[in-house]
Amino acid sequence: RERRAALPTETVQALLELHAQCEREALRAFMARAFKDDDRRFQGELMVRPLTPEQKQELCRRNEVASSDRCMAALLELSDELDDRIGAGVYSVPGGYQRFQDDQWHVVERYWQVPGKGAKAEEVLQEFLQSKEAVAQSILQTDEALTEKEKEMAAERGRAEAAEREQQVLQQKEAELQQKLEDQDRSYQENLRQLETKLEDERKKLLEEQGKMMDQKLKVPGGPRVLGAAGTG
Numbered sequence: 001r002e003r004r005a006a007l008p009t010e011t012v013q014a015l016l017e018l019h020a021q022c023e024r025e026a027l028r029a030f031m032a033r034a035f036k037d038d039d040r041r042f043q044g045e046l047m048v049r050p051l052t053p054e055q056k057q058e059l060c061r062r063n064e065v066a067s068s069d070r071c072m073a074a075l076l077e078l079s080d081e082l083d084d085r086i087g088a089g090v091y092s093v094p095g096g097y098q099r100f101q102d103d104q105w106h107v108v109e110r111y112w113q114v115p116g117k118g119a120k121a122e123e124v125l126q127e128f129l130q131s132k133e134a135v136a137q138s139i140l141q142t143d144e145a146l147t148e149k150e151k152e153m154a155a156e157r158g159r160a161e162a163a164e165r166e167q168q169v170l171q172q173k174e175a176e177l178q179q180k181l182e183d184q185d186r187s188y189q190e191n192l193r194q195l196e197t198k199l200e201d202e203r204k205k206l207l208e209e210q211g212k213m214m215d216q217k218l219k220v221p222g223g224p225r226v227l228g229a230a231g232t233g
Helices: 012-033 041-048 053-078 080-087 096-112 121-131 133-141 148-219
Strands: none
Touching (some): 053 080, 053 096, 096 121
């Protein structure tokens, strides 16, 4: 499974679909090799419990870590010039707040153009923007080109945008949790379906073998005879 997955995948759904494909293949291989399991102990365990749930959880965790690492690395590189300007006091001038906003938005635009960010892209971006919020507010309050009313309106707008971003991240997390729950149910249903197919195939095979054994007994001399066929005394 890990050999196939190039982490991070773009979405959690993409990772779950990859896992489902690998799971189906592993389940088919298990069923094909599960002979001499007369008490159905292994097949029953496979039906009740999803296939390797610990491995799936670990794969999801590693996918999230890989996504976070890639996103943070991208933002650190893209915001390097922005941080230099902040440190140099470039924005501590009249009109500096708008210039800071423009430069920060440019960083965000370039960030969304980076490929392969994975499922944590929105969350990591929110954390990055939150880390710059104190600086943004400081620049805003020292911008002499703005009136107090304009500063308050800009601050309120910033709070509203932050709340909206947080809501988007929460919705994404809820959607991902729902996807994981649906995938768990899909896994159980797939295990059940393949087990039922296996049991039906074995039932047919057993009936065929019993039929062959009966045919052979009828052909063997001295085998079962029809009543009344024996000679009279």
